[in-house]
Amino acid sequence: MDTPQDLELRHRTSTQDQQQGVHEGMAVGRSLLPTDRGASAWLVLLGAFVLEGLMWGFVYSYGIFQEFYSRSPEFHSSLARLPLVGTISSGLMFLSSPVLLPLLRQWPNRRKQCIAFGGLLTCVALISASFAGAVTDLIITQGVLFGLGGSMVYYPTFLFLDEWFVRRKALAYGVCWGASGFSGLVFPYIISWLLETYGFRTTLRVWSIVNLVFIAVALLVLKPRLPAALNVRRNRPRLSFTLKPLFLAFCLANIVYGLGAYLPGLYLPSYARSIGFSENVATTSVSLLNVGTLLGSVAGGILNDRWSPKGIIIASALASMNGAALLWGFSASPTVILLFGLTHGFCTGCTTACWPGVIGEIVERDTTLTAEPSLIFALFVAGRGIGNVASGPLSQSLLHLPILSRALSYGYGSKYGSMILFSASTMGGGGLGAVFDKMGLI
Missing domain, CATH: 1.20.1250.20 (MFS general substrate transporter like domains)
Incomplete structure (x- = not known):
């Protein structure tokens, strides 16, 4: 008769989309921590909450930037192109999902590196945008580069959640998605105050530091539950x-x-x-x-x-x-x-x-x-x-x-x-x- 450990290992090896079975066991010589409970699971959820709020809260606040940019002399010659900055950054974060998710399932041991590289890319994007002298510069930096970096930060977090939450997955996803609502409430006021007080250059540089600090903190608590060998998707979609x-x-x-x-x-x-x-x-x-x-x-x-x-x-x-x-x-x-x-x-x-x-x-x-x-x-x-x-x-x-x-x-x-x-x-x-x-x- 199969032990609970055998059932989980067999289940994890056969499919990634159906997550049932038991939640404690031994795999590849290491002990598996329980799902849906325990400090490790909740810390992973906290890390995902932070990264969700950080990335999407900033993207969804672009309307505040656009209104300020429209009043800035540097961008008067190309006001019609200002919306592209926001639509490209948010669009790329959506469009990246069919590419990033399969790749991160195939190479699960690269998820934290993906978040770290994406975080650095968002910081580079914001600092570069702070030196912008034309709308084209904003499109490339705050639009394209931030959108790509934000995608690399965002999507690995859900694969971590998949490992740590099974029966309470809906709760975990709901809490994580709620982060964008919380940050979307707070960020517009903070960004508006920074813009009106210090201008967009200082605001973007300050926000790059905020990004770096919070992403670093999230990386400390995000960790896989399963050995990488059990998370590799073997079948092409x-x-x-x-x-x-x-x-x-x-x-x-x-x-x-x-x-x-x-x-x-x-x-x-x-x-x-x-x-x-x-x-x-x-x-x-x-x-x-x-x-x-x-x-x-x-x-x-x-x-x-x-x-x-x-x-x-x-x-x-x-x-x-x-x-x-x-x-x-x-x-x-x-x-x-x-x-x-x-x-x-x-x-x-x-x-x-x-x-x-x-x-x-x-x-x-x-x-x-x-x-x-x-x-x-x-x-x-x-x-x-x-x-x-x-x-x-x-x-x-x-x-x-x-x-x-x-x-x-x-x-x-x-x-x-x-x-x-x-x-x-x-x-x-x-x-x-x-x-x-x-x-x-x-």
Whole structure:
């Protein structure tokens, strides 16, 4: 009869996506610490929490930088390209998932080195950006280099969590994802104060030191639970499932959703200042959007356990569409702008939290038996990245269109009117995959 130790070793060797079995044993001459409990597991979660908040909190605060850069003489000649800095950095962090995750599964002993190198790259990116004299310099440094470095810091942490949390994996992921909501609330105020007090050059240099210190601390507590030999993925992923209508519908809808999901966080601060609202309102709009994302992620996870993820996605898409079209389009007061930021963040978080349910249905209905949850997740993340990157140049083109109506005030009576309608349309389009499936068309 197999011992619990034998069961875990056999399980870990045969598959990476299904993590069940027992949680203590001996492997390759060393003792395995228990999963889901103990100081080591919680310290790994703490390290993942720190790195999640550090990377995504900074990326999601770019709207504050953009509003400040637009007022800086160094960048006046290329204001139209400023959004590319934010969309490229966030897009690369999404797009890197299908590349980094398979590589880190194949060479698990390189995960900490990947985090260390990525951390150094983010510091180099920020210091280099502090010497920028043109928007192109920012695109290369704060955009491309930071996005690549942030990816290398971010993705290894989830592979560490996979080893240490099995039965409580949902809790671990929820806590980790909550870090971006926490930092997204706090960082905009800190960054705004630094920018207004010391300027962008000092702010970026200070933030590079903050990055270096916190990444170094996280590396001290992040450690593998299993020997590297048990974590190597031996089989190449098969992609036959990507040609199935169910996957294609949700993947394309996800890309469409990504085209508009990042725009409010990018433009709300500039929009608020353009219609005469204070710097505090501009900063708070981004903070509330990030808080809404955190709340929506929690709510979406809870609802996903009780109801069909397709219904939740449809409801969130409709709420996002109406929020952009009505609240942002007719934002006559700071209260309405702040309410829109919170609402948009909540719906975006709720939609993303439904991915596990959608992924489960894709795997269950896949007749090719090639669908792997981790690979589908990576492709969904990459799809969101495609939308984010494309939204930068698209939004700038929309801003140069004629004003929709001189008779309307606020959103639709400003240069942002066409972009607001575009954002609303893409939010609605993000629910089409779920609609088609509900109607039995796929």
